Amino acid sequence: MTRAFMNVFWLSLKEVRSLLSDVFLLGLVIFSFTFSIISQAQNTAQEVHNATIGIADEDQSQLSREIAGHFLPPYFKPAVQIPVQAIDALQDRAQYTFIVDIPPHFERDVEAGRSPTIQVDIDATAAMQAGIGASYVQEIISTQIHRFLAQTDTMPPDPVTLTVHLAFNPNAAPGWFMSIIGIVNMITMLSILLCGAAVIRERERGTMDHLLTLPLSPVEIASAKVLANAFVILLATALSLYFVVKGLLAVPIAGSIPLFLCGVALYLFYALAVGLFLATLVQSMPQFGLLFLLVFLPMMMLSGGNTPIESEPRILQLIMQAVASTHFVSFAEAILFRGAGLALVYREFLAVAGLGAAFFVLAVLRFRRSASAASG
Numbered sequence: 001m002t003r004a005f006m007n008v009f010w011l012s013l014k015e016v017r018s019l020l021s022d023v024f025l026l027g028l029v030i031f032s033f034t035f036s037i038i039s040q041a042q043n044t045a046q047e048v049h050n051a052t053i054g055i056a057d058e059d060q061s062q063l064s065r066e067i068a069g070h071f072l073p074p075y076f077k078p079a080v081q082i083p084v085q086a087i088d089a090l091q092d093r094a095q096y097t098f099i100v101d102i103p104p105h106f107e108r109d110v111e112a113g114r115s116p117t118i119q120v121d122i123d124a125t126a127a128m129q130a131g132i133g134a135s136y137v138q139e140i141i142s143t144q145i146h147r148f149l150a151q152t153d154t155m156p157p158d159p160v161t162l163t164v165h166l167a168f169n170p171n172a173a174p175g176w177f178m179s180i181i182g183i184v185n186m187i188t189m190l191s192i193l194l195c196g197a198a199v200i201r202e203r204e205r206g207t208m209d210h211l212l213t214l215p216l217s218p219v220e221i222a223s224a225k226v227l228a229n230a231f232v233i234l235l236a237t238a239l240s241l242y243f244v245v246k247g248l249l250a251v252p253i254a255g256s257i258p259l260f261l262c263g264v265a266l267y268l269f270y271a272l273a274v275g276l277f278l279a280t281l282v283q284s285m286p287q288f289g290l291l292f293l294l295v296f297l298p299m300m301m302l303s304g305g306n307t308p309i310e311s312e313p314r315i316l317q318l319i320m321q322a323v324a325s326t327h328f329v330s331f332a333e334a335i336l337f338r339g340a341g342l343a344l345v346y347r348e349f350l351a352v353a354g355l356g357a358a359f360f361v362l363a364v365l366r367f368r369r370s371a372s373a374a375s376g
Contacts, residue, residue: 007216011224012231015198019232022201025194029232032186033240040182041175041249048075048133051126054096056084061107067100067144075136087121097123097130098137110145168254168337176251177337181305183240184332187233187264188271188325189296194229195275196288199367204284218368222276226360229275230268237264254339263331263349270324270356273363280363280370304329324355 019025053076055068071079079100082090087099101119109116120137124130169176238261245251278295282288302312303325309317320326331348334340342349 004217004220007220008224008227011216011221012228015225015228016232018198018201019194019228025197028193029190029236032190033183033236034244036186037179037182037240037244038249041179041245041251047174048129048136050074051076051098051129051133052096053077053079053098053100053137054082054087054090055079056082056087056099056101058084058104059102059106063107063110063144063148064102066148067102067141070140070144071137075133091121091123094123094125097126098133100137100141107148110149175249179245179249179251180332180336181329183237183245184305184329185300187237187267188299188328190233190236191229191268191271192275192278192292192296194233195225195272196279196292197275197285198225198229199276199279200282200285200288219364222364222367226269226272226276229272230265233268234261234265237261253336255335255337256341257336259342259345260332260335263328263335263345263352266349266352266356267324267328268356269360270352273356273360277359277363277366280366299323299325302326304333321351322355324352324359327351327355 050073053071055064055071057064057068068079068081076098080096082096082099084101087101090096091099099121101121103116103118106116106118118141120134122130122134238257241253241257241260246253274295278291279288282291300306302316302320303309303323304320309320309326312320327348331340331345331352334345334348
């Protein structure tokens, strides 16, 4: 037992040194937990920001000018007057996300109590801004019409006051969410890539055959690769959370980072085992890359990090409960966003530990069978 432990220890050191000497993989780790996280936090806009808007003012009245003048930064760029005949051509060229067509005699019809229609053309290829921005446009137009009719800037009180409380992210800053989810996705991506690449690199260089001639078991070799890469990713995750997310991006972490890292350590046995398992199914890095996309993308998109898992079909929700990344995303959000303690996330920890242990055993058995066949 002591000999097996020492074999795994020295093999793990060899794997860490091998990774540190691989400039490409080391650069990928550094980039993924620094510049990639910063880019996702600062450049992934989920709200209306500097949307382009054109006004086809066929009325040329005081009301139409007031409406056009209230599309202001930071939500909209200043409204641009355009001829009504150019609406279709401008939208075909995607020059404006929103085009507001104010019909002739609009102000007169409003004063007369009629219900004139304003046409709003939206370029829905900009899906996020189009969906949210449509309600912004409607609210601005409605507000200016009410003010015009009342001849005052004071709006009448609403019969019902709606008080909105935003928990855990009072300003609804998308960077807070995207930085944490970015780290979660990078953990999964690099775990699969690094472990799979380590196995294939050994095979392509011929050093796997050398290892198998030594008094080492395939289980010890596989365990060393998992432990070494787990150490590197866990260290990179901790540094990214403390120095990039909390320090550089100033994102408040509500819960315990050490508790989250304990959960990451459990999850790494699952994610690294996935990489190990995939590496035993292919013969080269290009094949591994294609298989990686087929596995990683569904895990990232369906685990609840990008969209709530409750919005998925029921059968898909049940299937994803058997994937450890679903429980990983759940306790990551609970700990880092909502400040949950172990008492609230221990079920997710147990689920990740159980699924990780099961898949780790499966991957090691597959690796041992593959290594035995290669040596034979």
